[in-house]
Amino acid sequence: MKKFLIGLLALFSYSVKAQLLKDVSESIHGNFEVDAQYYNKDTAIGAPIVPQKILSNGFGNLNYIRGNFSAGLRFESYNPVMLGFDPRYQGTGIPYKYARYKNNFVDITAGNFYDQFGSGMILRIYENRGLLYDNTIEGFRAIITPLKGVTVKAMIGRQRVFFGLSPGIVRGGDVEWNLNETFDSLMAHKKTKVTLGGSFVSKYQTNQSPTLNEPENVGCFGGRANINHGGFNIYGEYAYKINDPSYVNRYNFKDGQGAYLTTSYAGDGFSIMAAGKYVDNMSYRSDRDQTLNAAMINYMPALTKYHTYLMATFYPYATQPNGEMAAQGEFQYHFKKGSAIGGKYGMEVALNASVAYGLDTVNLAPQNDARQFHYYVRSLRPGEKYFHDFNIEISKKINKKVKGTFLYSNQFYNKDIIVENSSVNIYPNIKTNIFVLDVTYKYKTGSSIRFEAQEMYTKQDKGSWAVGMIEWWPVSKFFAAVVDQWNYGNDDPSKRFHYYLFNIGFIRDAVRVTLSYGKQRQGIFCVGGVCRTVPASDGVALTVTATF
């Protein structure tokens, strides 16, 4: 606790200094967030005893800019890390620091950086502070624009793993070429815009295994293209990876590949989008022996609707990097104001469907597998079903004061695969029907009340759930909310718990303080061959975030 207060004071004094520097066209900006929770003992819902009583996560960013030059750092502190996060985040440190020079021709970074090639299927170095995901590279990066429309990137370094560095070195290069910008005279005013790209990434890690001849240099390369014509857009990307035995793929020496295609057309008031993806053995990490969130080089997002309502995200899907094919389609229509269906204020309808299947693979018997491939892909037909989500969302403004959203979603969730990465049938597949009604009532300028009613019907797993929520904004600087999640359909009547949460928040410009009290339900999540229980909890939590 003491340490983070000292950290806060340090940041505070920097901000004072920043005001003094203002007159010489320099600036110092930053942000910070502190989360702390006090844990109560609650054996009924399975909350463990926390010996420290209070756990906290916190960070502060500081950026200094002077003309083309910038430098910055991030201080992080886990004293100790809160329940639900990887406990290897322990203690205090400055895992992110950089100096950067950027003009129209060159952009050079020494220190830590984030970057992405194409959609990220080969390389995506990013952070998500809410999930404590941070795979920043510490090293050097240069971005050069040798010709108008051409961007060349080169980088080398090692990835952050908690407060240390991954044992593997990442080297990467990428070329992106926007044809329209290069051929100014020919294409600048053409409506068709074309961007091409190609990238190559290689990682180096010594082979220390007593049993396997693990490759020390593992390369991955790919190409991509984006074509845009008015409201029409198409993007395609392909990536190939050479043999890369790792903990996640159970040390198989098979090559890997991934393909992604998405296309959309958006007209005036309507749009249609379709996307498809194929992934085979594409887990790519700078430390082959790591799993969970550590040392990931690439990123393969799930091709499913990004829901935000509690019940619609109860059984979330994640891309299975060892093998998956998936598709998604979406149609949106905006009924105009004054039309028969749109009424006085208009109405929006979105239809969305997504499916994910496994690959059609055949396992190789060890005696026939001298090259340690473990399996081969027999055909391009879909294999076992992993997930589906068919949903419709309707938003309508009824009058000047009342607005509402209705969501219906039908989901299929293969728990064996998604939770335990197991092709053996242990659990029944979970089939859910989810209904959400979200109504906002604005009773005067700056004051509103929002209600949410959610219901998830299912016969499997923990049974049906219901959620009620009221959020009240008496003024725009303050809110109070109550949420109750009720597991009324649990087969075991003694486990039909209410998980209630009270929340108050205060916002002043770019500062936000929220205080909550209540219970969180238990969850299990498994990624890449490791399973972890996110324990239930009961307590008081405080979050402060500020940007300055």
Place this chain on the structure above:
Amino acid sequence: MRTFDMMNMYKKISIILTFMVALASCDYVSAPLKSSQPINNNTGNSNKVLKNVLIEDYTGSTCVNCPSAAAELDSLIAMYGSRIVPISVNAGSFAIPVPTYSLNLQSAVSDAYDGFFNMSNTGNPCGMINRKGTPLSAKYLLWGQWGAATQSIIQNDTAFVQLALTTTFDTTSRALNVSVNTTFLSALTGAYNLVVLFTQDSIIGPQKSITLGEIVNYAHRFVLRDNLSAIWGDVLASSGTNIGQVVTKTYSYNVGATYPAAGTTTNPGNQPAIACNFKKCSIVAFVYNATTSSPSQYEVLQSATKKIYP
């Protein structure tokens, strides 16, 4: 059209460069398996004391990936023989007995190690090799990392401590007497503790598996059942050692007819106790660095195991 020509040239150069980099930094492997391993179990000098490797496998009956870790432990034992001192620690949420997977393999000492080293909290399966690694979180190793860590100790580390175990066991009264002789082979600074544990091998029962579903007759190996010494050990030296210093510790223990022993489990359910076949039981002893705030605090210097009934 001059830009166009330049563009072509630029493209060609970048393609050639890309291929050069690609060729230089890809290792295609056609023979993935290494040929059989030379093991320097004894490098000619039969008097040389060798350092054994304590491998702790943190596991549970409902942990679907754990059989892979157990298989890796078995293959390391096959490779390095008596240099490996194995323990499986059943603790955390995947070790709690549930219907079907009702074996209770937990113990108070397992819970203490699991909690302190944050093993199941970080994710099962996992383990520690000689409890090596700084900071504390770096001790956590996935089974894919065990081989390299073990080999590195066997090839590079020097033994500073010698352990000799002698046991007597009365099969009727089930009384076990253990005497542990610790010899310090060098003058060390800091504090050193001795831990003596009781393990039971090959308990047959169900185990959940990612590839096979429920394995009905799975052999749960080297299960940590109880502690003879204090959980965090008994003091051998509190401020440094002399060359040749010998410390002898003796323990009297009554081998239970069943485990978990009463009062040693944190399991809330009333799962049936498991009969203890003394022919499958062993003593594991290890000496670790107990120097507060030393970077190698908790690291194991030497370990040994011995069956209680040969």
Place this chain on the structure above:
Amino acid sequence: MKKIMASLVIVILCCTAFTFEGGKIPSVTIKNLDGSKINTSTFSNNGKPIIISFWATWCKPCKKELDNIMEDYADWQKETGVKVIAISIDDARTMPKVITDVKTKGWTYEVYLDDNQDFQRAMNVNMVPHVFLVDGKGDIVWSHNSYAEGDEAILYENVKRVIKGEKLEH
């Protein structure tokens, strides 16, 4: 509990001392919806104020805010000449939805993609929605995190005061 309360008090004291204090828009390369690149330091509006709004397709309050501004946007432009720039922080998972959402909703803002979150980091945005107000000289004069119904009225008040040359208090 005592510790929490103590830290709460200290934190609030610190926060009230923090004020957003200007500076120019940092120079970061982001993308147009058609895939071409643009440098954020070139954002300009002929001496009129600019509103920069960070949003994402999955962020309900962000879209509510931009929808509500859209209803009055024509009047705002007529009265003050203010321009709204919407920066999407969607990553590869939801990026294809940015263009479809914008067109379906009929937003006429300038919309850019910050899929690598470079601009978000440079502007120190913790979470969306987050709006910045830039005055006619290109100085960032105000910022606000989160959205409550009616916040757009406060934002517009601030736009008008910036045009009059008043200093915004925090």
